[in-house]
Amino acid sequence: MIKTQKGKTYHVKDLKLFKQGKYNVQLAEKNMLSLMHLRTRYVKERPFQNLRIGVNLCVTKETAVLVETLVAGGAKISLCSSNPMATQDDVAAYLASQDSIQVWAYKNESLDDFTKFLTKVSNFKPHIIIDDGGDLTAKIHHKFPTIAKSIIGGCEETTIGITRINNMSKQNILQFPVIAVNDTKTKKLVDNYYGTGQSTIDGIMRTTNTLFAGKVVVVSGYGPCGKGVSMISRGLGANVIVTEVNPFRALEAVYDGYRVMPISKAVLEGDIYITVTGNKNVIRFEHVKQMKRGSILANSGHYDYEIDVKNIYKNCKKIINIREYVEECWIDEKNYVYILSKGRVVNLSGAEGNPSEIMSTSFLGQCLACEYLLKMRGNLPKELIRFPEEMDKKIAQIQINSMNVEIDVLNEELDKESENIKK
Numbered sequence: 001m002i003k004t005q006k007g008k009t010y011h012v013k014d015l016k017l018f019k020q021g022k023y024n025v026q027l028a029e030k031n032m033l034s035l036m037h038l039r040t041r042y043v044k045e046r047p048f049q050n051l052r053i054g055v056n057l058c059v060t061k062e063t064a065v066l067v068e069t070l071v072a073g074g075a076k077i078s079l080c081s082s083n084p085m086a087t088q089d090d091v092a093a094y095l096a097s098q099d100s101i102q103v104w105a106y107k108n109e110s111l112d113d114f115t116k117f118l119t120k121v122s123n124f125k126p127h128i129i130i131d132d133g134g135d136l137t138a139k140i141h142h143k144f145p146t147i148a149k150s151i152i153g154g155c156e157e158t159t160i161g162i163t164r165i166n167n168m169s170k171q172n173i174l175q176f177p178v179i180a181v182n183d184t185k186t187k188k189l190v191d192n193y194y195g196t197g198q199s200t201i202d203g204i205m206r207t208t209n210t211l212f213a214g215k216v217v218v219v220s221g222y223g224p225c226g227k228g229v230s231m232i233s234r235g236l237g238a239n240v241i242v243t244e245v246n247p248f249r250a251l252e253a254v255y256d257g258y259r260v261m262p263i264s265k266a267v268l269e270g271d272i273y274i275t276v277t278g279n280k281n282v283i284r285f286e287h288v289k290q291m292k293r294g295s296i297l298a299n300s301g302h303y304d305y306e307i308d309v310k311n312i313y314k315n316c317k318k319i320i321n322i323r324e325y326v327e328e329c330w331i332d333e334k335n336y337v338y339i340l341s342k343g344r345v346v347n348l349s350g351a352e353g354n355p356s357e358i359m360s361t362s363f364l365g366q367c368l369a370c371e372y373l374l375k376m377r378g379n380l381p382k383e384l385i386r387f388p389e390e391m392d393k394k395i396a397q398i399q400i401n402s403m404n405v406e407i408d409v410l411n412e413e414l415d416k417e418s419e420n421i422k423k
């Protein structure tokens with residue numbers, strides 16, 4: 001038990017929101033069968049007994065199910081939010097009231113608090129960290145080098161975090177191994193493609209109630225996330241234009257049946273713009289000036305720099321906050337665009353993030369990665385580690401088992417044949 005009468009071990013909006021949070025977490029549990037299956041094993045085996053795990057993830061009802069699963073395995077948790085706008089305050093209140101869990105998060109937290117909360121989790125002296133975007137990994141390395149040295153390992157949840165940690169790995173400054181959980185085939189397929197595809201559109205719909213049918217949707221970035229966003233938009237009847245910088249991905253988009261063109265041309269046609277690139281300043285003021293009146297701009301990449309909101313705000317004549325998460329930005333006397341969630345991840349700020357079923361698979365990966373770090377303790381290089389193929393298969397297998405889906409098994413003859421084909 002972490003909570004004490006003397007020192008508070010949480011900073012949340014309002015503990016009284018506890019009951020709603022509890023109901024929401026229970027709802028998520030009912031849809032996260034694969035993770036709940038793992039929890040049953042953890043209750044018996046207690047693989048994380050007496051371990052401290054520092055978690056920097058969006059504080060959602062799904063993250064709550066992950067955290068309680070780790071606690072069921074014996075862990076003590078300190079949790080902060082990987083995105084200042086993404087916390088579900090009722091869920092944070094529920095978790096703060098639970099044994100063995102510290103919570104540092106509230107919705108729309110200040111950047112000052114965002115930084116302070118990363119420090120709180122660092123000072124917890126975690127044995128393992130679960131990170132989303134690399135901020136906790138970077139914080140511990142830059143500010144707490146002694147703590148970094150005692151960490152068994154980390155797990156990274158998203159694409160942009162992998163890029164940052166890979167850079168640290170190449171510079172030989174990483175003090176512990178980090179598992180690239182994001183890079184498993186199952187994570188990319190389930191979370192980035194199906195999950196982010198649906199929840200990004202959900203975020204735009206909830207904040208604006210706009211119709212997708214018949215609209216021109218411009219998707220910047222055709223990675224797994226962009227593919228999912230394009231697929232769902234098309235499914236809703238939109239005409240999709242893709243913008244890319246990578247010729248291979250552009251080719252995929254063309255063969256998938258989308259129009260591909262540079263953003264400088266797409267800005268003349270789009271009604272809704274969605275960035276999912278992991279890159280900076282993809283949509284700038286010079287683009288916004290050319291857009292149709294009333295165009296909607298949303299970002300679902302991890303950071304709020306994909307749309308260059310700073311310069312757009314600076315150059316706008318006026319900005320009216322017309323409803324929660326929707327700003328009407330007047331370019332001149334006649335023309336305006338809508339920017340959603342100040343350019344922060346629209347699915348997590350304007351909606352509830354990825355559906356529970358999706359996060360069940362993603363978080364299976366996180367749990368198995370934590371177990372792998374313990375099993376391999378002392379034997380992994382201090383680098384970004386690709387998850388072994390068989391672990392990836394294990395995640396997919398547990399997930400389909402939980403869905404009561406059965407598959408065939410290769411017999412010896414077919415097995416040999418498939419090996420020959422591979423050669």
Ligand SMILES: NC(=O)c1ccc[n+]([C@@H]2O[C@H](COP(=O)([O-])OP(=O)(O)OC[C@H]3O[C@@H](n4cnc5c(N)ncnc54)[C@H](O)[C@@H]3O)[C@@H](O)[C@H]2O)c1
Binds near residue numbers: 354
């Ligand atoms: N919102 C969510 O819930 C969620 C979930 C998973 C990942 N993410 C984030 O979404 C982003 C994309 O993830 P991914 O897995 O698809 O990444 P990815 O790196 O596989 O794909 C990104 C694509 O964007 C392209 N790109 C880069 N700069 C561009 C530019 N200026 N114009 C057009 N295209 C450009 C790249 O060539 C690449 O094909 C990352 O920031 C990731 O962290 C968000």
